[in-house]
Amino acid sequence: MGEVSAIMGRELRKWVRSPPLLVMALVQPLFWMGLYGKAFNLTGLFSVPEDVLxxxxxxxxxxxxxxxxxMAVRLFGSPGTDYFSFVAIGMTSVIVxxxxxxxxxxxxxxxxxxxLNKLLVAPIRRSSIxxxxxLASSVRAFIQSSMVLLMGLALGMKLSPASPLLVAGALASIFLLAISLSSLVIAITLRLRSWEYHMAVANLLNLPLxxxxxxxxPLNLMPDWMRPLATINPLTHTIELLRGALLYGNSLDIAAYQFHLAYLAAFALLAAGLGSYLANRYLTAER
Amino acid sequence: MRAIEAEGLRKVFGRVVALDGVSFTVEEGEVFGLLGPNGAGKTTTISILTTLIRPTSGSARVWGYDVRTETSKVRSVIGLVPQDLTVDDELTGLENLRLMAALYHVPKDVAERRIEEVLELVDLKEAAGRRVETYSGGMRKRLELAAALVHRPKVLFLDEPTLGLDVQTRAHIWDYIRRLVREEQLTVLMTTHYMDEADANCDRIAVIDRGRIMAIGTPRELKVKHGSDVIELEVQGDGFDLQNLVKGVEGVTDVRVSGNRISVRVVRGEEVLPELMRRMISSGLSVSRIEMRRPTLDEVFIALTGRSIREEQGSWEEVFRQSMNVRRVRA
Structure with a gap:
């Protein structure tokens, strides 16, 4: 455990010392939320203009x-949910x-x-590296995600929180999502040598996911073939948890909440296990 | 006990044979040098002995542990100072050392005392709180040395410890290395392609070329065996057959005469010189100048491989590494 936290500590120190990175990572979610979320007022379609009324x-x-x-409830979960709040929660997860x-x-x-050679000659498990x-990536993702959430609130997200415990659980799911995705990405890119490949993989994963x-x-608007994909995608589960706990208030479906949380926990465990296994096998200095 | 035993190490990368049956042993407390040009297999040998890569065939033990099957035991008794500067730029010197201590599971209180000690050894106490990016190339290398010693290794591997440093810094780094070896009672395996460094700092040297060991011995043994002393004399007087005068002397391997100068290659100069002098004087020649040169490891290398080690310099690999080092130092 000491070796894991030593490596995590190094990564986080480096990150904290480069504030530009922190700010730059927030730009994209800000655009999606502030421009797209504000301009594309999907929920506005379901309100009847005064003069027509x-x-x-x-x-x-x-x-x-x-x-x-x-219709609004069927699509967005609650009649009070506006599209901006809906997207803001989405972005809170997408930044992860x-x-x-x-x-x-x-x-x-x-x-x-x-x-890396220095780490590899040390008597530590490759999986610890x-x-x-x-974990460092997950802490970063969690902090960035909290910042996006705060940005969303500042820009007028309408909160309707469930009980504090449920909110805490939903926030914890951000961390589970981060562990899932970071582990998967590391498992895929373990043997890639140049950062160009990493950029390519990042682009390959970002938009589809x-x-x-x-x-x-919402899931209900998706075509039938897409819905299974969305259901497997761990992002969906974190998003649903956050929307449930932060936007739907009392109309939150507890059974669904528990399912999403369990799914994410299992996903995180499997992905971390896969990452560790591949690291122990394939993380070497060998050309 | 033998600190390092390598037996028939072979390493093949694709079609390239990097090591072609390398065997040697290093005794406890010895400073052992692998001398050879770039691409000779020095770094590959170190990588195998430090468990970074696995040999294609052959076996090796470090401090009694098998480098294939007892990797974690090997790792805990060795320290590696790699060719490149690998301390983390964005951390302070102290943070780098603490990270190393944690990676080697040194308990916190022990680590703090030990870090003080190694910082003292390499004279970096004052700079320890600064980020490494503010360090000079020599300071980084010293920090690198300190980082490799935090966990009190038994065997230290130095891969080209002075590559990319200027001449003064090189000499300075060697002072530190000698101090470390003395005070920490280390066994050292180092690689270098600087002949003078190997000569001055190693107890024994293995000359390696194209993945094979060409000779092993103390610098003196190698010079006696594969190099020869050169005696140059300048004589006054005419009509002497210098060639014949010198030829019969035992130990002389080659004679060259040009005008009144004579250059003699001999096996043991210190024994041959008096005899040469006696002959010259008894035949009435007066000697106006004498010079005796001991062989250098350069000559040994040429004698063993048929080419100079310097010819290999400036390979793309070295140019690349050096430019990387320079860039990191400047940044």
Whole structure:
């Protein structure tokens, strides 16, 4: 454990000392949230404009309102949810993806600069090297994610939180998501030597994983073939947990909440196990 | 006990045979040098002995542990100072050393005392709190040495410890290395392609070329065996057959005469010189100048491999590494 935390400590020290990195990582989610989330007012489609409302007979207004409400609930989980809040929560999770896809990069750099050899000649498990980096990446992702959440609140996200315990569980799921994604990315990129490959892998994973999650649109709006993908995607589960605990308030579905959390925990465990296993086998100085 | 035993090490990378049956032993407390040009297999040998790569065939033990099967035991008794500067730029000297202590499971209180000690050894106490990016090349190398010693290794591996450093810094680093070896009672395996460094610092040397060991011995043994002393004399007087005068002397291997100068290659100069002088004087020649040169390891290397070690310099690999080092030092 000491060796894992030593490696994690090194990574985090380096990160804290480069504030530009921290700020730059926030730019993309800010754009998605601030520009796309604000401009593309999907929930606005389901509200009836005032002047139209005035021309309708009073008895039908109630029917129309109920109709639109039920559509909003079906798609966005709660009648009060506006699209900006919906996307802001999505971005709170997507930033975890954006940070995690680079988790393998530091191994490539360490290899290039010879530091990896230093780690490899030390009497430590190879998996400790990888887990130290996964945990560091997860802490980074968690902090960045909290910052995106705060940005969302500052920009007018409408909170309707469930009980503190459920909120805490949902926030913890951010960390589970980070461990899942960072471990997977490291497992994929373990043997890649140059940072160009890491960039390519990052690009390859970023968009598909974002678009097959419920970050930008609800599961119900997806075509049938896409829904299974979204259901496997760990991002979806963190997003649903966060939306449940932060936006839906009392209308939160406890059974679904528990399922999402269990799914993420299992996913994180498997991914970390896979990463460790591959590290013990394949993380070497060998050409 | 033998600190290092290598037996028939072979390493093949794809089609390239990097090591072709390397065997040698290093005794406890010895400073052993692997001398050879770039690409000779020095770093590959170190990589195998430090468990970084596995030999294609052959076996090796370090401090009694098998480098293939007892990797973690080997790792805990060795220290490695690699060719490149690998201390972390963005951390302070102290943080680098603490990281190493943690990686070697040195208990915290022990580590703090030990870190003080190694910082003292390499004179980096004042700079320890600064980030490594502010260090000079020589300071980084010293920190690198300190980092390799935090866990009190038994065997220290130095891969080209002075590569990319200027001449003064080189001499300085060697002072530190000698001090460390003395005070820490280390066994050292080092590689170098600087002849003078090997000559001055190693108890024994293995000359390695193209993946094979060409000769092993103390610098003196190698010079006696594979190099020869050269005696140069300048004589006054005419009509003497210098060639014949010298030829019969025991130990002379080659004679060259040009004008009144004569250059003689001999096996043991200190024994041959008096005899040469006696002959010259008894035949009435007056000697106006004498010079005797001892062989250098350069000559040994040429004698063993048929080419100079310097010819290999400037390979792309070295140019690349040096430029990397320079860039890191500047950054």
């Amino acid at each position: 005035r021309t309708l007979p009073p008895e039908s207004t109630k029917v129309v309102a109920e109709l639109f409400n039920s 993806l954006f940070v995690s896809v680079f988790s393998g990069m530091s191994i490539a750099w360490d290899r290039r600069l010879g530091f 990888v887990m130290g980096k996964v 974002m678009f097959t999650s419920t970050a930008l649109y």
